Amino acid sequence: MAKVIAGVGTSHIPAIGAAVDHNKTQEAYWKPVFEGMEPAKKWIEETKPDVCIVVFNDHASAFSLEATSTFAIGVAPEFQPADEGYGPRKVPVVKGSPELAWHITESLIMDEFDMTIVNEMPVDHGLTVPLSIMYGQPEEWPCEVIPLCVNVIQYPQPTGNRCFNLGKAIRKAVESYPKDTKVAIFGTGGLSHQLQGERAGLINAEYDEQWLDDLVAAPEKIKHTSHTEYLRETGSEGIEAIMWLIMRGALDEDVKQVYRFTHCPVSNTHYGLLVLENQDE
Amino acid sequence: MTHQEKDYHDIPGTYVFDGSHFRKGYHLNMFCMSLNKQENRDKFRHDEEAYLAQYPLTDEQRKAILERNWLEMLRLGGNIYYTFKLAIFDGMTMQAAGAAMSNTDMTEEDFKQMMISGGRSIDGNRSKKETK
Numbered sequence: 001m002a003k004v005i006a007g008v009g010t011s012h013i014p015a016i017g018a019a020v021d022h023n024k025t026q027e028a029y030w031k032p033v034f035e036g037m038e039p040a041k042k043w044i045e046e047t048k049p050d051v052c053i054v055v056f057n058d059h060a061s062a063f064s065l066e067a068t069s070t071f072a073i074g075v076a077p078e079f080q081p082a083d084e085g086y087g088p089r090k091v092p093v094v095k096g097s098p099e100l101a102w103h104i105t106e107s108l109i110m111d112e113f114d115m116t117i118v119n120e121m122p123v124d125h126g127l128t129v130p131l132s133i134m135y136g137q138p139e140e141w142p143c144e145v146i147p148l149c150v151n152v153i154q155y156p157q158p159t160g161n162r163c164f165n166l167g168k169a170i171r172k173a174v175e176s177y178p179k180d181t182k183v184a185i186f187g188t189g190g191l192s193h194q195l196q197g198e199r200a201g202l203i204n205a206e207y208d209e210q211w212l213d214d215l216v217a218a219p220e221k222i223k224h225t226s227h228t229e230y231l232r233e234t235g236s237e238g239i240e241a242i243m244w245l246i247m248r249g250a251l252d253e254d255v256k257q258v259y260r261f262t263h264c265p266v267s268n269t270h271y272g273l274l275v276l277e278n279q280d281e
Numbered sequence: 282m283t284h285q286e287k288d289y290h291d292i293p294g295t296y297v298f299d300g301s302h303f304r305k306g307y308h309l310n311m312f313c314m315s316l317n318k319q320e321n322r323d324k325f326r327h328d329e330e331a332y333l334a335q336y337p338l339t340d341e342q343r344k345a346i347l348e349r350n351w352l353e354m355l356r357l358g359g360n361i362y363y364t365f366k367l368a369i370f371d372g373m374t375m376q377a378a379g380a381a382m383s384n385t386d387m388t389e390e391d392f393k394q395m396m397i398s399g400g401r402s403i404d405g406n407r408s409k410k411e412t413k
Contacts, residue, residue, distance in 0.1 A: 203400025
């Protein structure tokens with residue numbers, strides 16, 4: 001039987017990928033950030049999930065305004081790193097998990113989550129930066145990956161509650177898969193940041209810390225947080241945090257917080273990293 | 282058509298990419314998107330105006346693009362993830378773009394310093410009522 005064993009939350013700031021790719025991780029600006037990631041790296045090295053479901057968003061790389069899917073799942077055997085304007089990141093090709101991905105897709109749709117099913121999808125920093133954070137610079141990524149792409153760019157984004165319930169449905173899907181498979185789920189993006197407008201550079205660390213407390217211990221409290229509250233309190237791009245609610249929904253009601261780290265700033269963002277385990281693991 | 286008032290219009294200095302922004306900015310954003318391809322970057326670099334002629338942009342949008350008026354592009358329907366592709370094309374950092382959009386005399390260095398000191402404060406920046 002497949003099992004969701006753990007959840008990881010992490011921001012997916014492109015500058016982190018650039019720091020890894022250009023060997024800047026030991027520079028004064030980056031050192032505390034990468035040191036802060038070490039315990040999570042160690043944890044995943046010991047935990048060795050077979051498959052990581054990475055909940056992320058595309059940044060006008062694979063998708064554009066031509067068509068916007070609220071939730072899309074990647075079912076391909078592999079996903080190439082996208083060219084985001086600098087040429088593709090020189091990271092390994094992301095290996096998919098087509099059989100499990102199709103199982104999850106069928107289960108989700110029968111469960112009334114109408115997923116867009118995607119076979120061709122170059123993956124941008126939203127997906128590859130979390131892998132770099134957790135796995136560093138391996139020759140091959142040591143897990144299969146199921147990309148789950150959420151629209152967080154076009155208003156209105158899905159509600160937090162919908163995201164949380166999608167997480168629950170993902171868990172149900174995974175746990176009805178007959179092959180022994182250890183699955184971890186990543187929620188990525190956030191925390192507070194605003195890239196645009198006269199308010200660019202907004203950070204609200206206090207709000208983020210409270211939100212993280214609630215995400216871990218009382219997700220029911222934040223799953224109905226409104227779009228306008230996210231936009232106002234955590235910046236126009238801070239609303240990405242709803243993707244962490246998908247991860248949280250896929251875990252037990254009571255979880256063990258294995259690790260938590262925040263750092264301000266990373267580029268224009270309040271960086272957050274969280275590792276949660278189901279209690280019975 | 283009347284412009285529907287939304288509660289998020291009260292957030293200062295923030296351009297929420299809703300349907301009304303989408304409709305205004307579709308072609309501007311799709312031009313930016315085209316810069317994902319090296320061959321298009323080369324063509325745009327060779328002759329910006331000729332390249333832009335392929336897109337049904339308004340004169341204001343064309344001007345904002347050529348002048349690299351980042352804030353104006355947002356006002357005309359641009360989305361930051363799209364307009365930032367043009368900034369990447371120019372070799373600009375997110376901090377330089379952030380400083381330029383601040384609508385002050387802030388430099389890239391000032392912006393970086395603001396971030397290192399904890400970012401732009403939420404206090405005084407929650408609501409237009411608060412700022413005015």
